[in-house]
Amino acid sequence: MTTYAVTGASGSFGRHAVASLIESGVAPSDIVALVRTPSKVADLAEQGVQVRTADYSAPDTLPEALAGVDALLLVSGSEVGQRVAQHSNVIDAAKAAGVSRIVYTSVLRADTSELILAAEHKATEEALRASGVAFTILRNGWYIENYLGQVEQSKAMGEIVGASGDGRISAATRADFAAAAAAALVQPGHENAVYELGGAPTFTMTEFAAALSAATGATIVYRDVTPEEHTAILESVGLDAGTAGFVTALEVGTKRGDLFTDSDDLQRLLGRESTPLAEALASAVK
Ligand SMILES: NC(=O)c1ccc[n+]([C@@H]2O[C@H](COP(=O)([O-])OP(=O)(O)OC[C@H]3O[C@@H](n4cnc5c(N)ncnc54)[C@H](OP(=O)(O)O)[C@@H]3O)[C@@H](O)[C@H]2O)c1
Structure with missing residues (x-):
């Protein structure tokens, strides 16, 4: 039995990812929804999903949140400017908790892109590589x-x-990117891969x-x-x-x-056209 955790599960992307995991046959009880405010995902708890509190900015919340998690979908945070420190907190805690793989939602060509938002994703990718934990980078x-x-x-x-x-x-669509993230989390063979979606x-x-x-x-x-x-x-x-x-x-x-x-990584992860x-x-x- 593999336990999958999804950060930002109260957000639009995280919700789609949890739904995709369930659709793909993962038992709700094997999914951990990581959120700042559990009441926001009462509906997920009702479906049998484990709901745990995790704040990227509060490292003390993370060990308990990540205990027993095998594969983690780290959905990039929404607080621009704070995200490198926040994501690093999650990566460090995941490593300490023995998480075997982290799937991260990045941005197209994060390592070379001139897009203003790319810098935080590039730095997070570097932190992931430096952590020694297996990763899958989804450059959305x-x-x-x-x-x-x-x-x-x-x-x-x-x-x-x-x-x-x-x-x-x-x-x-956000739903397609999230379905691809769920696929990358569940399927074997995506260790240390970088996809342009x-x-x-x-x-x-x-x-x-x-x-x-x-x-x-x-x-x-x-x-x-x-x-x-x-x-x-x-x-x-x-x-x-x-x-x-x-x-x-x-x-x-x-x-x-x-x-x-021009990559078809999204379509290949989805197993269908986007x-x-x-x-x-x-x-x-x-
Ligand atoms: N590719 C694109 O076009 C695009 C567009 C927009 C955003 N994005 C990126 O994709 C991510 C997901 O998108 P989305 O549409 O799902 O965004 P969203 O609906 O705003 O969701 C963001 C999620 O991040 C959580 N979060 C923020 N700060 C946190 C913290 N300090 N600790 C724990 N959780 C925290 C939020 O929790 P709360 O519910 O507690 O606030 C929420 O669940 C965004 O955060 C952003 O990095 C990409």
């Missing part, structure tokens, strides 16, 4: 869901404004706007602007300079190809 592309927050606004405006040009995006077919934001038009019945076009114009537009609608600069940097990174991969954009949009906007 962008979630399709990242593009769904402004559907109503896009419909109302008839346009999506960006600075990503013709940059291709290998986004996939991206959805297919890829799309540009022009193609995204066309797909959104088809899904909603509205006419929505993509309008490309310069990075400077993009930052100014964001500031004009109330974003502070730091946030506007961050969002624009993501657009520039997208144009550079930071969100693109969910196409049109299908993801159809279920999201219905």
Whole structure:
């Protein structure tokens, strides 16, 4: 009997990962959901999943949380700027607890990417390698869901404004990335592997706007602007300079190809095609 633990189990990705583990036949009692606030996952406890408290920033919570765990899915944290220390706490505690493998959710080409967010993932990957614990690194592309927050606004405006040009995006649904993570956790043969995970077919934001038009019945076009114009537009609608600069940097990174991969690692881990954009949009906007 193998015990699997999932961090961030109260978050969207962690929830999908736990659901995928159960779907793949793992008994709920062999799954440990690691959370800061157990009441958030009362539904998982009701299904028989073990729920334990674990705060990446509170190392004293981690030994008990990881006791008896064989394979750990470390879902990267959401507190940008604190994540290297937090992830290192989890890696150290997992090593001390005798966890045999850690599966980590990173970002595409974390070791070479110029994406602002990549630095913390690169440092975490280095900590994992240095730990001596077997690892599987899942370098996830962008979630399709990242593009769904402004559907109503896009419909109302008839346009999506960006600075990503013709940059291709290998986004996939969060559920697909989580299903791949569950597969990598359960299956043998992924020791010390690094995977670049991206959805297919890829799309540009022009193609995204066309797909959104088809899904909603509205006419929505993509309008490309310069990075400077993009930052100014964001500031004009109330974003502070730091946030506007961050969002624009993501657009520039997208144009550079930071969100693109031609790897089929996601599809191979899933054992099927990833969910196409049109299908993801159809279920999201219905
Ligand atoms: N590839 C992409 O497009 C993309 C987009 C967004 C995020 N991400 C990354 O993927 C991760 C998972 O995404 P998501 O959509 O599931 O994010 P999410 O819904 O915000 O979930 C984040 C999870 O991390 C937990 N967490 C945060 N800080 C923690 C701490 N100090 N100790 C223990 N748990 C902590 C949260 O717990 P609480 O419920 O207690 O807050 C939550 O369960 C994110 O954290 C981020 O690193 C990737």
